[in-house]
Amino acid sequence: MTQEQRFWDKVNVGGSNDCWVWTGCKRPGGYGQIRHDRRIQKSHRVSWKINCGDIPEGLCVLHKCDNPSCVNPNHLWLGTYQDNSTDMVNKERQSKGENLPQSKITQVYADCIRTAYANGDATYRQLAKEFGVSRSCIFRIVNNKNWK
Helix, strand or coil, X not given: CCHHHHHHCCEECCCCCCCCEECCCECCCCCEEEEECCEEEEHHHHXXXXXXXXXXXXXXXXXXXXXXXXXXXXXXXXXXXXXHHHHHHHCCCCCCCCCCCCCCCCHHHHHHHHHHHHCCCCCHHHHHHHHCCXXXXXXXXXCCCCCC
């Protein structure tokens, strides 16, 4: 069975406007995962690669439907970590209490930082520069010392 066949074998495909639910292995938070190109990847990213092509460096595959198990390419879009954060804020899905003046990082940013680092998309140094914090702050976020 090819990688692509293994992928589609784990998708409950519906209509073009419906969520196509990943039925395979899922990470905490509901994101599907599958081995693709010799590494474990999130299923919505693999769906993008199969249906739309490569993901440019530094970009994320984001959900219009906010369903982490959805792999319908019509529900996915490319954006930056900031786009992802802005999308979450606009949809009022961020945690409360993060708008305090002394807060530099929000839960949304912490999740983006963890995702970027886990996917190998960015180093501590790059993330620190992008989010305007120290490398040690990024280390504590990635290692669940802060923003658990």
